[in-house]
Amino acid sequence: MSNQNGRVYGLTILSPIIADEKATPSHDLQIRKYLASLLAEEDLSGKESPFALAPGTHLARLVVMDDVIYVGMPACEEHLKSKYLIFESNIDGGLDDYLRGLATRVPEHLDAIWSHCVGYPGAADPQRFVDYMKACQIETTFYFAAINDKTVTESLRALETQRAVADFIATHQGMETAELQAEFMQFAARLNSAPTPKPGSVHPSRAIKTGGRNE
Numbered sequence: 001m002s003n004q005n006g007r008v009y010g011l012t013i014l015s016p017i018i019a020d021e022k023a024t025p026s027h028d029l030q031i032r033k034y035l036a037s038l039l040a041e042e043d044l045s046g047k048e049s050p051f052a053l054a055p056g057t058h059l060a061r062l063v064v065m066d067d068v069i070y071v072g073m074p075a076c077e078e079h080l081k082s083k084y085l086i087f088e089s090n091i092d093g094g095l096d097d098y099l100r101g102l103a104t105r106v107p108e109h110l111d112a113i114w115s116h117c118v119g120y121p122g123a124a125d126p127q128r129f130v131d132y133m134k135a136c137q138i139e140t141t142f143y144f145a146a147i148n149d150k151t152v153t154e155s156l157r158a159l160e161t162q163r164a165v166a167d168f169i170a171t172h173q174g175m176e177t178a179e180l181q182a183e184f185m186q187f188a189a190r191l192n193s194a195p196t197p198k199p200g201s202v203h204p205s206r207a208i209k210t211g212g213r214n215e
Contacts, residue, residue, distance in 0.1 A: 005143050005144055005148045006191055008090050009095060010088075010089060010143040011087070011090075011137065014085070015117040016083075017031065017118070018116055025118035028083045033113050035064075038103070046146035048198065050106040051102070053105045054093035056101070056152055058090035059089065060089040062087055063088075065084045066083050067080050073121065075102070075177070082118070085113070096130055100127075100130060101128065102123075105131040111123055157196050159197075160196075176197050
């Protein structure tokens, strides 16, 4: 099915945002402000995204969509009846279990975001939350996962191994063979015994050394 690519499930949810002219600031602006505060908190404190706390999250993205863009002929000019909160996520396992995990792990964040959406029941009752999110779900067409045969844990381990090996190569250039072999054996032992990185702790932007041992 379109929502599934290998072992990874592509979740797409569109929740209509409450349109209340008396709300100050408007509900869509309140969502934007809260999402911006989460991003700022991650940047300043290194705290992981709340969605990383839900088991099985490969990635999650939240976007406020004001309207669709008219690109000109031969397309028809159309407009949305309301603004929408778009939630996209790549996940392991079943959808119901994932959504219940969100409701159990980060209910305060869910309520702070989705309370501005039409019909949101809150996360206190996990089953009502699951039913609401599935009612807002649309099919993820043309879904493609870059890594579709590994779990979140396996992917995190692979990314950390890649980073560590790249750093080892960059910092051990020009070393004598015997010394290099001894250090690599120690490095491999440390890598094998290291705990799996926590979700949200491995970022593509993390620096990988490319110079010599003095860098």
